[in-house]
Amino acid sequence: MLSGRRVVLGVSGGVAAYKAAYLARRLVEAGADVRCVMSESATQFLGAQTLAAITGEFPVLSFWDEADVSPHTALGQWADVMVVAPATASTIAKLASGTSDNVLIATALATEAPIVVAPAMHTEMWENAATQRNIAILAADGAHVVGPAAGALAGGDHGTGRMVEPDEIVAAIAGALQADLAGWRVVVTAGGTREPIDPVRYIGNRSSGRMGNAIAVAAARRGAHVVLITAAAAPAVAGVEVIPVETAQEMADAAWSRCDDADVAVMAAAVADFRPLLPSDEKLRRGEGMPEITLEPTPDILAGIASRSPRPYLVGFAAESGSLEGARRKATTKGVDLLVGNDVASPGSGFGTDTNQVTVYRPDGSAVEWPLLSKTEVADRLWDLIRDDRQGD
Numbered sequence: 001m002l003s004g005r006r007v008v009l010g011v012s013g014g015v016a017a018y019k020a021a022y023l024a025r026r027l028v029e030a031g032a033d034v035r036c037v038m039s040e041s042a043t044q045f046l047g048a049q050t051l052a053a054i055t056g057e058f059p060v061l062s063f064w065d066e067a068d069v070s071p072h073t074a075l076g077q078w079a080d081v082m083v084v085a086p087a088t089a090s091t092i093a094k095l096a097s098g099t100s101d102n103v104l105i106a107t108a109l110a111t112e113a114p115i116v117v118a119p120a121m122h123t124e125m126w127e128n129a130a131t132q133r134n135i136a137i138l139a140a141d142g143a144h145v146v147g148p149a150a151g152a153l154a155g156g157d158h159g160t161g162r163m164v165e166p167d168e169i170v171a172a173i174a175g176a177l178q179a180d181l182a183g184w185r186v187v188v189t190a191g192g193t194r195e196p197i198d199p200v201r202y203i204g205n206r207s208s209g210r211m212g213n214a215i216a217v218a219a220a221r222r223g224a225h226v227v228l229i230t231a232a233a234a235p236a237v238a239g240v241e242v243i244p245v246e247t248a249q250e251m252a253d254a255a256w257s258r259c260d261d262a263d264v265a266v267m268a269a270a271v272a273d274f275r276p277l278l279p280s281d282e283k284l285r286r287g288e289g290m291p292e293i294t295l296e297p298t299p300d301i302l303a304g305i306a307s308r309s310p311r312p313y314l315v316g317f318a319a320e321s322g323s324l325e326g327a328r329r330k331a332t333t334k335g336v337d338l339l340v341g342n343d344v345a346s347p348g349s350g351f352g353t354d355t356n357q358v359t360v361y362r363p364d365g366s367a368v369e370w371p372l373l374s375k376t377e378v379a380d381r382l383w384d385l386i387r388d389d390r391q392g393d
């Protein structure tokens with residue numbers, strides 16, 4: 001997967017540094033040529049000799065003791081890609097501000113290669129406004145941020161902040177090197193719309209936005225410019241322009257206007273089919289008796305795009321429960337190029353999960369069924385299909 005690619009692995013000083021040894025091994029197994037650079041505190045957690053034994057090269061540990069007169073620029077120029085794993089809060093802050101006070105940061109500043117950053121720290125540190133600001137700066141500067149995940153943390157704590165597993169970092173590195181969607185303009189919808197009943201209540205659904213976010217992030221990682229129109233929380237990732245919306249009408253307005261110059265549109269949002277005809281300006285009160293809420297249909301965003309000429313390559317989703325027959329039918333009637341069906345009643349699939357099990361239908365009714373995969377993997381497989389289809393045009 002990374003055959004012949006030159007990977008600089010930067011290790012900063014956190015407990016997750018022990019996983020950097022396994023990451024180095026996975027990179028070597030994937031065919032990469034790996035060289036490491038460690039901050040001083042990283043050596044408190046992981047022996048430089050361990051990385052040397054795995055990669056065949058002794059890590060760069062400082063500016064001063066190296067045979068090379070300028071180890072950071074030599075390493076930075078050598079790299080096809082640099083990965084910082086684990087990236088502590090301090091290292092993220094220094095990367096964001098360009099504070100070049102150790103050889104790891106200096107290497108990151110000296111490289112023109114893509115940089116993958118795998119944060120690892122306690123939840124409070126990750127959620128701190130300063131860290132969030134710094135990670136947003138890094139993402140805006142083009143870094144590929146992978147994780148952190150939720151799980152067990154140092155000292156017996158539990159929460160978000162755990163470094164993602166090495167295999168996921170290897171996939172992110174491969175993605176950072178892959179630019180097969182470069183130049184593509186992509187529109188993705190995500191999340192569940194909210195249709196107001198009154199200023200307090202709305203008609204909504206269970207969509208978390210994870211599936212749409214994964215599709216947007218994968219496309220951006222692979223070089224596309226992505227417009228993510230979302231009714232859910234959005235990732236701060238370079239290459240993804242976020243348009244937050246709430247209602248189906250707002251999503252339709254944004255999608256229809258941005259689809260005009262899009263190459264591909266992927267509609268992963270769960271859009272309300274009906275909305276209250278006359279939402280109340282004031283909170284409905286129990287004492288005022290049982291309200292009667294008349295519904296009207298929302299705009300069909302997918303149909304609006306499908307009817308255009310020319311139109312982008314169009315992918316719809318279908319949330320079904322039990323049988324996917326409805327998804328097959330939508331593939332043949334909705335005017336799409338692909339229709340991704342998922343059974344939201346199946347364990348690990350559909351709403352709010354990190355995984356999904358989908359079947360992808362074509363308008364002729366043919367289908368390919370994928371196993372239960374992470375939503376990131378579903379997204380990458382979907383982009384592979386779309387890429388192959390469009391290259392066949």
Ligand code: PMT
Nearest residue numbers: 207208209210211267268270271301302317318319351352
């Ligand atoms: O967000 P997650 O928690 O990760 O969950 C992911 C998901 C289950 C929401 C996602 O995988 C999914 O299935 N999205 C589509 C859900 C849906 O609304 O399906 P549908 O069968 O009702 O709609 C079919 C298609 O028409 C969808 O592409 C939808 O975006 C689109 N649509 C629907 C209604 C409408 N008014 N306008 C539309 O464009």
